[in-house]
Amino acid sequence: MKPTQILIVAVAGLLIGAGTGIGIKFYKERHASEGAAEQAALERLPAFAYPDLEGRTRRSDEWQGRVLVLNFWASWCPPCREETPLFVALQEEYAKQNVRFVGIAIDDAEPVRDFVDTYGVEYPILLGDMDAITLSRRLGNRFEGLPFTVVVAPDGRIVARFQGGVSRQQLEPTLQQTIERYRRSFESPERI
Numbered sequence: 031m032k033p034t035q036i037l038i039v040a041v042a043g044l045l046i047g048a049g050t051g052i053g054i055k056f057y058k059e060r061h062a063s064e065g066a067a068e069q070a071a072l073e074r075l076p077a078f079a080y081p082d083l084e085g086r087t088r089r090s091d092e093w094q095g096r097v098l099v100l101n102f103w104a105s106w107c108p109p110c111r112e113e114t115p116l117f118v119a120l121q122e123e124y125a126k127q128n129v130r131f132v133g134i135a136i137d138d139a140e141p142v143r144d145f146v147d148t149y150g151v152e153y154p155i156l157l158g159d160m161d162a163i164t165l166s167r168r169l170g171n172r173f174e175g176l177p178f179t180v181v182v183a184p185d186g187r188i189v190a191r192f193q194g195g196v197s198r199q200q201l202e203p204t205l206q207q208t209i210e211r212y213r214r215s216f217e218s219p220e221r222i
Contacts, residue, residue, distance in 0.1 A: 072168065072169060072170050072188065073187065073188060074186045074187055074188065075090060075098070075100070075169070075180070075182045075186045075187075075188060076090075076165070076168065077089070077090050077091065078090045078161075078162075078165055080134060080156035080157055080158055080159075080161075080162060081156065081157050082154060082155060082156055082157070083139065083142065083143055083146065083155055083157070088132075088154060088156055093130050093132060094184070094186065095128075095184045096128050096129065096130045096184055097124075097127075097128055097129045097130070097181065097182070097183065097184060097205065097208050097209060097212065098129075098130055098131075098132060098181070098182040099117070099120075099121075099129065099130070099131045099132070099179060099180075099181055099182075099201070099205070100132050100134065100169075100179065100180045100181075100182060101113075101117060101131065101132070101133045101134070101177060101178075101179045102133075102134050102136060102158070102162065102163075102166045102171065102176055102177060102178040102179070103133055103134070103135060103136070103137075103176055103177045104135060104136050104137040104176050105135070105137050105141040105142055105144070105145040106137070106141070107176045107177060109176075109177055109194055109195030110176060110177045110195075111145075111149075112195050113177060113179075113195045113196055113197075114145075114149045114151065115149060116196075116197070116198055116201070117131050117133075117151075117153070118149060118150055118151055118152070118153075120198070120201065120202070120205070121152070121153045122152075124205060124209070127209050128184070128209070128212075129205060129209065130153065130154075131153040131154075132153060132154045132155075132156065133151065133153065133154070133155045133156065134155075134156045134157075134158040134162050134165075134166075135155055135156065135157055135158060136158045136159075136162055136163060136176060137157070137158075139157055142155060142157065166178050169188065169191065170188075170191045170193075171191075171193065173193075175193060175194065177192075177194065177195060177196070178191070178192070178193055178194075179191070179192040179196050179201070180192075181201070181204050181205065181208060183208055183211070183212055184212045185212075189204060189207075189208050190204045
């Protein structure tokens with residue numbers, strides 16, 4: 031090989047190496063900033079809207095100012111079937127303390143209706159789609175598994191996440207602490 035050819039190959043190698051290094055740096059910076067943006071989204075509940083079983087669109091702002099227990103589930107999911115009676119009972123127990131359970135079913139309408147009838151679910155059930163799976167991921171459901179439950183404070187801040195089935199011993203202390211922390215926002219101001 032001639033010295034000129036060696037020089038051209040060396041310069042080409044340096045350019046390719048530099049280009050690869052720049053590409054890797056760009057990739058890392060891009061994904062770091064995406065991760066930071068995703069992390070920021072996880073701190074608060076983003077706006078969402080899904081249809082309920084009657085076909086009415088229900089929006090997240092409907093439950094603003096309440097302690098919200100948002101549960102992503104499906105009728106075919108065994109842990110979902112196990113935790114649903116607990117959610118039904120807790121909704122009844124905590125309704126007067128400004129707590130609202132809302133289920134987002136990643137499922138078809140007919141099995142969801144059967145499930146709701148079987149378990150006596152009286153809290154709102156929404157029908158999710160691929161967008162609901164994306165929402166659960168943004169809320170911290172990294173593996174997109176079901177069930178996935180998020181507890182949201184009245185100001186929209188996420189206070190707890192539960193991957194998989196949740197028990198009373200896990201969920202109830204979080205509800206009580208959140209209620210106590212935000213109790214003043216639930217009560218009417220004293221009249222003079």
